[in-house]
Amino acid sequence: MNAVLVAVIVMLILSLVxxxxxxxxxxxxLIGGVVGGVGFEQTVSVFSDGLGGSATVALSYALLGAFAVAIARTGLPEVLVNFVVRFVGRNEDTRKKALSKALIFFLLALVSCFSQNVVPVHIAFIPILIPPILKILNELGVDRRAIATILTFGLTAPYIFLPYGFGAIFQGIIADNMAQNGLDAELSSIPRAMALPTLGLVVGLLIAIFITYRKSRSYENREIVGAAVEKQLYSKGSIISAVLAIIATLIMQWISESMIIAALAGLMVLLVSGSLKWKEADDVVTEGMKMMAFISFVMLAASGFAAVIRETGHVDLLVTQASAIVGESQAAAALLMLLIGLFITMGIGSSFATIPIIATLFVPLGLDAGFSTLAIIALIGTAGALGDAGAPASDSTLGPTAGLNADGQHNHIWDTCVPTFLHFNIPLFLFGWLASMIL
Incomplete structure (x- = not known):
């Protein structure tokens, strides 16, 4: 049996239970490595060595958590929450509540989309923006699964369609890896090829908001992780310092392309301005690391998991077996190629890391099946993105969970991964398959 399928299925079943x-x-x-013939001891060694692959990302998230806690202590989130409370109000006017929910949904979708292309900070905004508004969401009866789908949509759809920010990186990886495998693709043609798959994500988002999670859901008003017990005192100076720290973080992220440098820059602005006391810095960093420890450790484990999958060599075997099954049927070939992409990405947890693997396999397979260049782009791009929404180890699901579970009432698997998998991977799969058939 194929080791990739075994490893991913075992991981998913264990996560679901x-x-x-x-x-x-x-x-x-471990099970995938043994099934793939790597051997138990070698599997442990490969998994351990692979952990270092996400060390930088893990440290980035830990420092971003520290920055988020530091920003919270300046009073800026409280100011924003007070503003929203005044705007939303505290009455039982159904129409006003509906309009308030619509405004919050729109703003969260806008900010999350901007985080990929306009100001490419990825999930850095989530621990700063989401925890302070949880009590407002509770008052409005918002189902947090709807917020999870909105955030994941904004973290996924823009980069697969728009050639800016992370989108430029993603689409550049597609073009470069296709060229390395003997098929030249113009960068300008990638958005056209990915238009239909992106439309599938839009359809999934609308279904989640207006059908699946439109009803109210009750949550308790609990203390937010990392929030101080006593009410924070703030001044105009501390608010200005917080805004300057956020601007500094965004600028350094843009210049250095490093979340570590960006988070450090933001923390230094707060320390130098006096909004964050030096004697409090140790507690702030510790609290921030606690808040983001979950996502950091998952990313480390996912890196080791991906290393074992590659070591087995069964990714190539999976495609060879698929090729033998489909024969000359384009429809069947596209179906199996997307299934392969789904399993690989669900295991690795990163669409960016999946593209180099599947491009090596999909270009010759696509050419043999008679697909056009645009169709092959659609298959590679869709297969890479499949699983990014819904994968337990994807930062597109880990980020929303880190924010929505700040008070311990949002389960990563059942409240983020399952909803995003159902509403995004299924339509993405269908629309990606349709794109490969008509392009």
Missing amino acids: RVHVVLALAIGA
Whole structure:
């Protein structure tokens, strides 16, 4: 049996039965490595060596968590929350509540989309923006699964369609890897090829908001992780310092392309301005690391999992087996190619890291099946993105969970991964398959 399928299926089943996702990734990797003939000791060694692949990302998220806690102590989130409360009001006017929910949904979608292309900070905004508004969402009866789908949509759709920010990186990876495998593709043609798959994501988002999660859901008003017990005192100076720190973070992210440098820059602005006391810095960093520890450890485990999958060599075998099954049927070939992409990305947790793997396999397979260049782009781009929404180890799901679970009432698997998988991967799969058929 194919080791990739075994490893991913084991990981997903364990996650769904509420085994911690870090343990699920480790157990899935061990079983996959043994099934793939790597051997137990070698699998452990490969998994351990692979952990370093996400060390930079893990440290980035830890520092971003520290920055988020520091910003919270300046009073800026409280100011924003007070403004929203005044705007929303506290009455039972159904129409006003509906309009308030619509405005919050729109703003969150806009900010999350901007985080990929306009100001490419990815998930850095989530621990700053989401925890302070949880009590407002509770008052409005918002189902947090709807917020999870909105955030994941904004973290996914823009980069697969728009050639800016992270989109430029993603589409550049597609073009470069296709060229390396003997098929030249113009960058300008990639958005055209990815238009239909992106439309599938839009359809999934609308279904989630207006049908699946439109009803109210009750949550308790609990203390936010990292929030101080006593009410924070703030001044105009601390608010200005917080705004300057955020601007500094965005600028350094843009210049250095490093979340570590960006978070450090923001923290230094707060320290130098006096909004964050030096004697408080140790507590702030510790609280921030606690808040983002979950996402950091999952990313580390996912890196080890991906290393084991590659070591087995069964990714190539999976495609060879698929080729033998489909024969000359384009429809069947596209179906199996997308399934392969789904399994690989669900295991690795990164569409960016999946593209180099599947491009090596999909270009010759696509050419043999008679697909056009645009159709092959659509298949590679869609297969890479499949699983990014819904994968337990994807930062597109880990980011929303980190914000929405700040008070311990949002389960990563059942409240983020399952909803985003159902509403995004299914339509993305269908629309991606349709694109490959008509392009």
